[in-house]
C-alpha cells in the first residue's frame with residue numbers, strides 16, 4: 109500500500125474497496141491466476157481533488173516551469189506542450205482534454221491510475237504495454253517542497269511529457285519488456301540502475317548545453333538547479349555499461365549523473381541490451 113502521510117493528502121481518492129482490490133492484485137501480480145495487469149488500475153476519481161489540491165498543483169507548476177523553460181530538454185518541453193499540461197488544473201487522465209487523448213495520437217502511450225506503489229514485476233508489465241502506472245494523489249500543501257514518494261506532480265509533470273516523443277516512447281517500452289523478461293539478480297540490479305540514471309535522473313546535451321530530462325530532476329525544485337550548477341555533481345557521459353555498474357542511493361541529491369548525447373543513443377543502447385537479455389532468456393528456456 110502507499111504509505112500514510114500526515115497533512116492533507118487525499119487518501120479518500122485511493123483507499124476505497126476498489127483501490128484496495130487493485131493494490132492487492134498488483135502485489136500478487138505474477139503468481140498463478142494474477143496475470144492481467146489492467147486489474148491493478150483504478151479510476152482517477154477527479155472530483156475527489158480539493159481546491160487546496162488544485163492550488164498545490166498551480167504553485168508547483170508555476171515554480172518549476174519558470175526554471176525548466178530554459179533548463180529542460182526541448183524534447184521534454186515540446187512533450188509538455190503536446191499533451192497540453194497547464195498550470196490551471198491537475199491533469200485529467202481520461203476524457204476529451206486528458207493527457208491520454210493527446211498521447212494516444214502521438215505515441216500510443218497511456219497513463220493509468222494506480223492506488224499506490226507497484227512491485228517491480230507489475231511496474232514492468234505496465235511499461236511493456238506502453239502504459240505508465242500513475243499516482244493520482246498530490247502532495248499536501250505543507251509538504252510542497254519535498255515528498256519522499258511519487259505523487260501526480262512527479263508522475264505526470266515529471267515523467268509523462270517524454271512519453272509524447274516517439275524515440276523515448278520506444279525506449280521505455282523496450283526497457284519494460286526486457287525488465288519483465290529478466291529474472292536473474294544480475295540483470296535486475298543493472299536495469300534498476302539504468303532506470304535511475306536515465307528516466308529518473310538523466311541529463312542530456314542539447315545545443316551545446318546540458319539540460320534536464322529525468323523526472324526526479326524535472327519535478328524537484330531543489331535538485332533541478334543543483335544537478336546543473338553544483339560543483340559537487342560529477343556529470344559523466346552516458347555509457348550503458350558504465351551506468352549499469354554504478355550504484356546509487358536514494359535519500360540525498362545525486363552526486364553522479366549521466367549525460368546523453370541524444371535520446372537515439374539511449375534507445376539504441378537499450379535495444380542492444382534488450383536483445384542480450386531476451387537471447388539469454390530464450391537459451392535458458394531451451395536448455
Ligand SMILES: [Fe+2]
Nearest residue numbers: 258308323324
Ligand atoms: Fe519517477
